[in-house]
Amino acid sequence: MSRAIKIAEHLIDKYCIRSHRDLNLKEIANAEMLVIEETDLNGLLGRVMFNEDMGLIQINKSITNEGLKRFTLAHEMGHFLISKNYRWNKHGCTFDSLGNYNSNKGHEAEANQFAAELLMHKPWFSKFIKNIPICMDLIKQIADEFKVSVTAAAIRYAEIGQYPIAVILSKNSVVQWSFINSYFPCRYLPPGIVVPKESNVWDYFNGKQMAEDENMIPALSWFKEDIRCKQSTYFYEQSIVIPATDSVLTILWQSEYD
Known part of the structure; x- marks a missing residue:
């Protein structure tokens, strides 16, 4: 500790x-x-x-x-x-x-x-999220319940949540940083990577309306430099705009088809 x-x-x-x-x-x-x-x-x-x-x-x-x-x-x-x-x-x-x-x-x-x-606090957090499937709505609920930012809520979930997720922040079409749960199947996502065209995030940074519903995306779209990432792996993706910094927060979690 x-x-x-x-x-x-x-x-x-x-x-x-x-x-x-x-x-x-x-x-x-x-x-x-x-x-x-x-x-x-x-x-x-x-x-x-x-x-x-x-x-x-x-x-x-x-x-x-x-x-x-x-x-x-x-x-x-x-x-x-x-x-x-x-x-x-x-x-x-x-x-x-x-x-x-x-x-x-x-x-x-x-x-x-x-x-x-x-x-x-871990006991409070774990009790609140128990048995609730991961999605961006849950991250928003955590932010509202604990009165924190959506970014802080997402990172905390990646630290101690029950489902492995990756949290990614992008700005100007480029990944600024990522925080990835240790059990997530792909882990290498260096800053500076351009957001993938298959992602809804690409739409936002190219002047289009970004869908906020979950989207299924090939894992290699985000993790093309991760040699452990399999072509058959797909992730669910969901994103939200952070207006204060004109950035996009994305969470990825594993598809049940893997």
Whole structure:
């Protein structure tokens, strides 16, 4: 278990939080000596400045999505609680910092892990999704129930959900990052790959109406560079537009015909 997850679990126990519905982030932040303010941040979603005793969290006041705002706050709290023993520290976080769990910046990945565990604590999350088939509607339900962004909900499902899925973010027709469950049959999808023409995502980036219903697609369309990917394998694909960044979030899951 990572340090970030341990700290999140400790916080849940410390404040006797029994359910995600009892979780009041601002009250916890204040109790941990953090002041919160909303302000202009010039392209950043959030920023935290702190020493070993206290800190200031700033959230971009232009964020209109409540789920993204809560995840940003939890992410910045994570920076403070993970690193507060340092004499002075400062972190500024972009959409990429919060959305990409595969970030090369270790402190950003840790803050994401903390936020995911605090907001979508594994026992609460597992109970909510139990026996529900995977699709984008479930991801949206998770986002609504736990008050997080759709991206955070999808990545959390890929981490601990009962069905193996791949989560892909594309922008300007190019894959920006992917987060793939360890049991998913294909895993090699490097950033920079052009989205496949067989995908509904291609339609969106080429000025056409993107269908939001699930679509069956050959696995090799997305994973053409994965030598383990079989020609006979098909995935279900479903996507949703993220208007704030003009990007598309896609989930893939395995067809029952394999």
